[in-house]
Amino acid sequence: MKSFNVDKIRNVVFVGHGGSGKTMLAEAILYNTKSIERFGQVDDGTSVMDHDPEEIKRKISINTSIAPVEFTGHKINLLDTPGFFDFVGEVKSGIRVADAGIVVVCAVGGLEVGTEKVWSYLDERNLPRIIFINKMDRENANFHQVLQALKTQFGQRVIPLQIPIGAAESFKGIVDIITGKAYIGGKEAEIPAELKDEAEEYYHLLIEAAAETDDDLLTKYLEGEELTKEEILNGFRKGTMTNQIIPVLCGSALKNEGINHLLEKIIESLPSPAEIQPEIASNPRTNEEIGVKADTSAPTSALVFKTMADPFVGKLTLFRVYSGMVKSDSSFWNASRNQEERVGQLFLIKGKTQTAVSALGAGDIGAVAKLQVTTTNDTLSSKEVPLLLEGLDFPKPKLTMAVVPKSKGDEDKISSGLSRLLDEDPTIKIEKDATTNELLLSGLGDLHLEVITSKLQKKFGTEVELKDPKIPYKETIKGAIKVEGKHKKQSGGRGQFGHVWLEIEPLPAGGGFEFVDKIFGGAVPRQYIPAVEKGLRETLEEGVLAGYPVVDVKVTLYDGSYHSVDSSEMAFKIAASMAFKKGFMDAKPVLLEPIMNVTVTVSDEYMGDIIGDLNKKRGRILGMDPQDGFQVIKAQAPLSEMFKYSIDLRSMTQGRGDFIMEFDHFEEVPSNQVEEIIASSKASKTEKE
Secondary structure, eight states: OOOOOGGGEEEEEEEOSTTSOHHHHHHHHHHHTTSOSSOOOTTTTOOSSOOSHHHHHHTSOOSOEEEEEEETTEEEEEEEOOOSGGGHHHHHHHHHTOSEEEEEEETTTBSOHHHHHHHHHHHHTTOOEEEEEEOTTSTTOOHHHHHHHHHHHHOTTEEESEEEESOGGGOOEEEETTTTEEEETTEEEOOOGGGHHHHHHHHHHHHHHHHTTOHHHHHHHHTTOOOOHHHHHHHHHHHHHTTSOEEEEEOBTTTTBSHHHHHHHHHHHSOOGGGSOOEEEEOTTTOOEEEEOOOTTSOOEEEEEEEEEETTTEEEEEEEEEESEEESSEEEEETTTTEEEEEOOEEEEETTEEEEESEEETTOEEEEEOOSSOOTTOEEEOSSSOOEEOOOOOOOOOEEEEEEESSTTOHHHHHHHHHHHHHHOTTOEEEEOTTTOOEEEEESSHHHHHHHHHHHHHHHOOOEEEEOOOOOOEEEESSOEEEEEEEEEOSSSSOEEEEEEEEEEEOOTTOOEEEEEOOOTTSSOGGGHHHHHHHHHHHHHHOSSSSOOBOSEEEEEEEEEOOTTTBOHHHHHHHHHHHHHHHHHHSOEEEEEEEEEEEEEEOGGGHHHHHHHHHHTTOEEEEEEEETTEEEEEEEEEGGGTTTHHHHHHHHHTTOOEEEEEEEEEEEOOHHHHHHHHHHHHHHHHHHO
């Protein structure tokens, strides 16, 4: 592919609800621009954009895929994003490097929750957008019903540029409102008589919308003067660029109807990188903020928005150049890590294929293989003028599961494989729980985690199961007690003797463990006192009541005795452990469970269901705060009730709700649940033995 000036580039991201046909639309564009010779199908596993084995297997998009196409002397970088909520990190990465969005809506499904979600993501970056009502050839397709729903949700700035000719089996083309022509099978035709009045009505709406974008045009319109086609197009483009107008197009990706008209509108109505607001970068050496313009002669800045593990070339780093030039076989400065990075061969990406190029200029998107220090969210720049671009704000994981290997001895391979997958997907989190000793994998939902484990098996040959994690309970006491521990053993030869008196008492929450030595007169010799403390600390780790670590206790060693021959460090260690176990059980022992702060954001209609569900989960509502048309519910609830909350919330709100959860404190487990936890812990211990 030849190089293009920045004003001839368009970076557009395809977003929408799962199943709206984004990938097939991208496929149709690739086919029509002769980027591919064969029109692939998602259902057949032959599409260019859905090339990952998991995507082919599941017939859904999981990753953001990229493909450049040429159309009427312009280059369009297509970014096709997933529609399922579990892969929203991919959607956000695509939106971050795009200059405009194509919101794909199904003519049958209409305005769905995924449409609302991606609309809000586009709003976060104030990206101009075009709506494409797809699947007009499907049974029960209803353009006008969908259009009305879009207007109701997003306002009267939603303006149709086209209306369909027929629907479902009778769908055969479109009417272009601006040109006043019909297009059937890609060929120009007269508007059908039954659609002329409707086309005329929409034409007047379009003129009015275009006039409102410019004071001179509005004056001319209000004075009854007729606007020229050029004035209408200019006004419409200005309105689209500033989000005052949201154009609506329609067609069928599968039938390849309306695709070229969409391409024309992308070129005519959506901005080039030179026309968008300059990115704001900071100089990490001076903290000075700098406006970054899409100019090939400016200092270089490029943002890494995605990392892929390619089976042939290794790690593939995808980036967008915001200013300057990135050339093959040259050195750049990683401003995020303050290190030099050697850039080898550059590529253009089309699905899973790579085409070598010598350079990429401002506004363009490409990839490079085998970078050493650079990862997603890093900025590459020149060493002389280091620039740091704003990174991607990835969503935090919502669901955590324990990873259990199917084969013993695979633990190291699993950790290594998951670390590699973490490079690809920053929305996952991997950690080892120190209390339960489990490897925990966190992601955005059950499908997300399922895909991660499937990739782990295919790429790294390790099979795992996902299980509910164990709750990291703690043990403590509510009472104080004095207790004796004596270890005496005589079995021929040298015996064992250790004898201690301990005072055990509770500490305030968060007090940890405190050991006090109050021995006077050598009742316990100084050399054995560290052994007493060691015996106590080991017992604290093992737990007494249910095998969970003991916290918030103070133990005072205040008396004891010894034998000049039989006493030893081991004997005093055992004596201390015996005393603590006995005393702990007599000092009103309790189990503590982690309590989480939960912040749920939902619309008013779901408030009752959410509060009722939190109450069932032993939650406490702390308050409610209306924000931007939503209700923010703040609550506290036990972790044991909240592991699957992402699934529950999605079910209750049809995917519209969101939540954040973080640890706050430990609290006593209700007495009616303690016995069940103890029994479960003992059963688990027996099973291991």
